[in-house]
Amino acid sequence: MKTKLLLVLLVILHKPFWILASSYPLTPSPQVSPFPTSMSASSPGIVMGAEQQQMDSHKKMVIAIAVASTSLGAVILCVLCVWIYYTKYPSKSNTKKVQRSEDAEKGLGSAPFLSKFSSTKPVGKQGCVPTIDYRQIEKATGNFKEINILGEGGFGCVYKAHLDDDLDVAVKKLHCENQNAEQEYENEVDLLSKIQHPNVISLLGCSSNDDSRIIIYELMHNGSLETQLHGPSHGSALTWHLRMKIALDTARGLKYLHEHCYPPVIHRDLKSSNILLDTKFNAKLSDFGLAITNGAQDKNNIKLSGTLGYVAPEYLLDGKLTDKSDVYAFGVVLLELLLGKKPVEKLAPAQCQSIVTWAMPQLTDRSKLPSIVDPVIKNTMDPKHLYQVAAVAVLCVQPEPSYRPLIADVLHSLIPLVPVELGGTLRVPQQSQQVLPVDPSVHLSEQ
Ligand SMILES: Nc1ncnc2c1ncn2[C@@H]1O[C@H](COP(=O)(O)OP(=O)(O)O)[C@@H](O)[C@H]1O
Ligand SMILES: [Mg+2]
Numbered sequence: 001m002k003t004k005l006l007l008v009l010l011v012i013l014h015k016p017f018w019i020l021a022s023s024y025p026l027t028p029s030p031q032v033s034p035f036p037t038s039m040s041a042s043s044p045g046i047v048m049g050a051e052q053q054q055m056d057s058h059k060k061m062v063i064a065i066a067v068a069s070t071s072l073g074a075v076i077l078c079v080l081c082v083w084i085y086y087t088k089y090p091s092k093s094n095t096k097k098v099q100r101s102e103d104a105e106k107g108l109g110s111a112p113f114l115s116k117f118s119s120t121k122p123v124g125k126q127g128c129v130p131t132i133d134y135r136q137i138e139k140a141t142g143n144f145k146e147i148n149i150l151g152e153g154g155f156g157c158v159y160k161a162h163l164d165d166d167l168d169v170a171v172k173k174l175h176c177e178n179q180n181a182e183q184e185y186e187n188e189v190d191l192l193s194k195i196q197h198p199n200v201i202s203l204l205g206c207s208s209n210d211d212s213r214i215i216i217y218e219l220m221h222n223g224s225l226e227t228q229l230h231g232p233s234h235g236s237a238l239t240w241h242l243r244m245k246i247a248l249d250t251a252r253g254l255k256y257l258h259e260h261c262y263p264p265v266i267h268r269d270l271k272s273s274n275i276l277l278d279t280k281f282n283a284k285l286s287d288f289g290l291a292i293t294n295g296a297q298d299k300n301n302i303k304l305s306g307t308l309g310y311v312a313p314e315y316l317l318d319g320k321l322t323d324k325s326d327v328y329a330f331g332v333v334l335l336e337l338l339l340g341k342k343p344v345e346k347l348a349p350a351q352c353q354s355i356v357t358w359a360m361p362q363l364t365d366r367s368k369l370p371s372i373v374d375p376v377i378k379n380t381m382d383p384k385h386l387y388q389v390a391a392v393a394v395l396c397v398q399p400e401p402s403y404r405p406l407i408a409d410v411l412h413s414l415i416p417l418v419p420v421e422l423g424g425t426l427r428v429p430q431q432s433q434q435v436l437p438v439d440p441s442v443h444l445s446e447q
Helices: 002-023 037-042 044-088 092-105 111-116 134-140 179-192 225-230 240-260 313-318 323-339 355-363 383-396 407-417 440-446
Strands: 120-123 127-130 149-152 157-163 167-175 203-208 212-218 275-277 283-285 344-348 351-354
Touching (some): 134 167, 167 179, 179 203, 240 275, 240 383, 240 407, 323 407, 351 355, 383 407
Antiparallel strands (some): 149 157, 203 212
């Protein structure tokens, strides 16, 4: 469409040139000679001289007009090209603004807060976060009652809070006598205020008093993937298809951070306790305290952080941090989903074993693989799909980062394994849908 418009414009712009060119041909023709043909024939010398002069001046005029109109055309063409380029490929910062406003339209984010609380806290370069009075948070959490604790983190707990108008939220309280807690608070609020995606937790607001910092998030009713897999239910709520959906959602969240944020974001602490699940088991990435934007200049100076079992070897040994570090951690989460094991198992008081070291030989052996699958989902999946997921996990946890796939490639390999209703492209015949494990009693006794 734009190309057609461009061509039409070019033809119009060059029309005067063609008209002029045909009125002032470069080789004089008898029809356009201002002198009668008889005269030309009778006194050739004089006539030829005058004719020559006139033809010369015509030629010059034609050339001047041609040059002028061509350069005008070229200038307009350049302007048009620049205009088309910017309308077709808006700058990344513009894209980001568009993404943010699109998401805001979807009703994500802090709309109820913005209408309820007048004050907002400006963060970073472009973020703005609603602030809420600390006393209101105290009241909403029953003065941070233990019964309201949803989870525990490095610098404090996360509480369930009941605000007015039937609004339940999650509230993280950080004790900021610790310098790192303050830093993580600033980092998380700054980043989350700028990014919005269906697979990234929504920041609703923040609050503070002299010695505590508060972050308010949307409440994720099914808690963390870690609690689901390794808590009291031992993964029994998670069918094979739900596990694949959680992996796909996580990959979508990561792809957004790596490829659609500008500058790109590396999560740096991807693990099952930082993947949260809503009522429908939609998975969202959370805990952005350690996340960094991919500004290469400070990447090498950052403090080594992360969680044992999920940290990529090159980051652990050389402090080399890239998006492939997140891919490694993703591979470990995939193994947890597949095998139902913790990333690091204690064998003896002073002896630990990583899931990667333990599983690797069996993951690549098709005859052994089914025997190491989480008992809760054993024999509930198409074996081809099982081999496929195991192969993806093996690639993600390769010691050499360049052998690991990009998260976008991982995502594409997972889409066909997730049923359409859960956000993938797999069409599952009704009768073969596996809602429950094949024999739940066996699994209960195995735990
Ligand atoms: N929005 C939420 N909804 C429900 N539970 C949450 C939410 N945010 C955190 N939690 C729970 O609290 C735990 C710790 O939260 P997290 O943000 O990871 O804190 P930390 O930075 O201290 O690790 C999570 O693993 C999860 O169990
Ligand atoms: Mg955490």
